[in-house]
Amino acid sequence: MLLCRAESLALLREQEFDVLVIGGGITGAGVAFDAAARGLRVALVEGRDFVGGTSRWSTKLVHGGIRYLPQFDIGLVREALIERGRLLANAPLLVEPLPFLLPLYRFNRRPLGIGWLPQQSALQPLLxxxxxxxxxxxAGGLNVGRHRSVPSARFAEWAPLVRTQDLLAAYSYYDARTEDARLVFDVLASAVEQGAVVVNHAPVIGFEKAGGGLVAAWIRDELVNEEFAVRARVFVNATGIWGEELERLTGELPQVHIAPSKGVHLVLPSERVGLKDAAIVLPETDDGRLLFLVPYRPYGEVAILGTTDTGSGPLDAPVATDADIDYLLDHANRYLETTLTRADVISAYAGYRPLIRRGLAETTARLSRSHELVEHANGLISILGGKLTTFRAMAEETVDAAERGLGRPIWHVTAQLTLARRRDWKQVVETVTVRAREMGLEAHVPWLLRGYGAAAHTVLDIAAGDYRLARPLVDGLPYLWAEVVHACRYEQACHIDDVLERRTFVLFLDWHHGLRVAEQVSELMAQELGWSAEQRQLEVERYRRRVLQCCGAEHGIATRLDSGSVSLPWRT
Structure with missing residues (x-):
């Protein structure tokens, strides 16, 4: 659990820290956890909401990055596979093994981006x-499972709507799946358990210097528009695509250049793609990449298709364009027996990868996903780039640099450190299952265990205290009304989209994008956060604008953007 926001803000004002981490995505959360676990006094501030940037817009995979093998980026793949194995051990249930099917067709010219062989070479299956x-x-001893050749009959059983005509060969291998936002919150909760102070909606707006070095960061509390200074000895820039902007705030020119690459994903009904227990690799795209089609159970009966790799637009508001959506549907339809149309798309989401540009590259697709660590002379440490999967290794390297700057001995602790909510997971499975069954909530157990781990008991406590909260937030989705209260009390949710977009994924899994429950969510949050009637209505309008931004009719997705509400379960 996170400390309440007001208490955390008070600690920020009162204390001086060894390390101030700027950025509340997976990289910043990992740095805060690692530093706090080593005994450092740590604070973390996020300018928007936790996991409000790149970390939320992933393909929901913890993987080695098989597409980087043809690029001979062996070091990145090796690091990611080792970290995948550690996450499977340290975040059980939240990170879980997932089989992947990789088909190879006669019409594929350069599958997996293998561009250094003659097209349609007979060597491709061997490679x-x-x-x-x-x-x-x-992967070594941390491998999930060995790859296999898959007979066409078995392939058709696993993926009945994926074409078998012209199938040359098919293989299976293992990677892992996660819920990206919940992973960030688990890491943040682990950092807080170790003594870190974390606050969202508190951007850094400037720095104080003394003797050429940074001594304090000026923070603005966005909710009350107040500014104050946070003093620290080391400052970590973990702001992802905004990394160059933060470096400029120190008064110096950026030393790392970010090349934002937009990735778009579509959320589709799983019945339209026929996937339940295995993901599919679509091995070739026109721009020399590959796509994934990933079942997203038990978070909803949906599959996620992605991703694109295109240039950037406004960093604060990435959107899926018509061209992005058409690109994904067109490529998926090349491999499916059925034909997907816009009517099948529940939602689309877009985000930017913070790729590092070290030299000339034709496209962002050719840029590496490896990271860059820069130790600035003024005391700032920038950790930028990288992958969701490798956050722990990136954090470890960053805290090593911080300890050198502080004159402390370096020691590593997180490689075998289970996340706070994931300890004693077998006992947690048993006790949560029993409690939920007694409350008539057995259908919600898979989500509660994966999304909250041991904190599922806190959600159930809230539901047990008011039976009206022990009901589905949206029919057909695994979330409970009690999770709205939990988000406000224990995870610093301040706005409706904090709850429906990040603590849950309602905005993108619901055909109505949460609009039918937005009024009711606002009333429940108003009770928890003390909103006035006027503020509550402003929050509802703010959420509606967010939905229109993501899923507006101009993209041909949101055909149900009505504001019709449902009856409140707690009204009598």
Whole structure:
């Protein structure tokens, strides 16, 4: 659990810290956790909401990055596979193994981006098999499972709506799936348990210097528009695509150049793609990449299709364009027996990868997903780039640099450190299952365990205290009304989209994008946060604008953007 926001703000004002982490995505959360676990006094501030940037817009995978093997980025793949294994051990249930099917078709010219062979070379199946063997070997003792050749009949059983015509070969291998936002909140909760202070909606607006070094960061509390200074000895820039902007705030020119790459994903009904227990790799796109089609159970009966790799637009408001959506549907339809249309798209989401540009590259697709650590002379440490999967290793490297700057001995603790909500997970499974069954909430157990771990008991406590909160937030989705209260009390939710977009994924999993429950969510949050009637209505309008921004009719997605509400379960 996180400390309440008011208490955390008071601690920020009163204390001086060894390390101030700027950025509340997976990278910043990982740095705060690692630093606090080593005994440092740590604070973290996020200018918007936690996991409000790149970390939320992933393909929901913890993986080695099989597409980087043809680019011979062996070091990145090896690091990611090792970190995948550690996350499976340290975040059980939240990070879970997932089989992948990789088909190879006769019409594929350069599958997985293999561009250094003649097109349609007979060597391609051999190279794919060799690549999968390398993938297994690089994981070493932390491998999830060995790759296999899959007969066409077995392939058709696993993926009944994926075409078998022209199928040359098919293989299976393992990676892992997660719920990206819940992973960030678990890491933040682990940091807080170790003594870190974390606050959202508190951007850094400037710095104080003394003797050429940074001594304090000026923070603005966005909710009350107040500014104050936070003093620290080391400052960590973990702001992702905004990394260059933060470096400029120190009064110096950026030393790392970010090349934002927009990734778009579509959320589709799982019945339209026929996936339940395995993900599919679509092995070739026109721009030399690959796509994933990933079942997103138990978070909803949906699958996620993605991702694109295109140039950037406004960093604060990435959106899926018509061209992005058409691109994904067109490529998926090349591999499916059915034909997907706009009518099948529940929602689309977009985000930017913070790729590092170190030299000339034709496209962002050719840029590496490896990270860059820069130790600035003024005391700022920038950790930028990287992948969701490798956040722990990035954090460890960053805190090593911080300890050197502080003159402390370096020691590593997080490689085998289970996240706070994931300890004793077998006992948690048993006790949560029993409690939920007694409350008539057995259908919600898979989500509660994956999304909250041991904190599922806190959600159930809230539901037990008011039976009207022990009901689905949206029919057909696994979330409970009690989670709205939990988000406000224990995870610093301040706005409706904090709850419906990040603590849950309602905005993108619901055909109505949460609009039918927005009024009711606002009333429940008003009770928790003390909103006036006027503020509550402003929050509802703010959420509606957010939905229109993401899923507006101009993109041909949101055909149900009505504001019709449902009856409040707690009204009598």
């Amino acid at each position: 794919i098999r060799a690549g999968l063997l390398t993938y297994d070997l690089l």
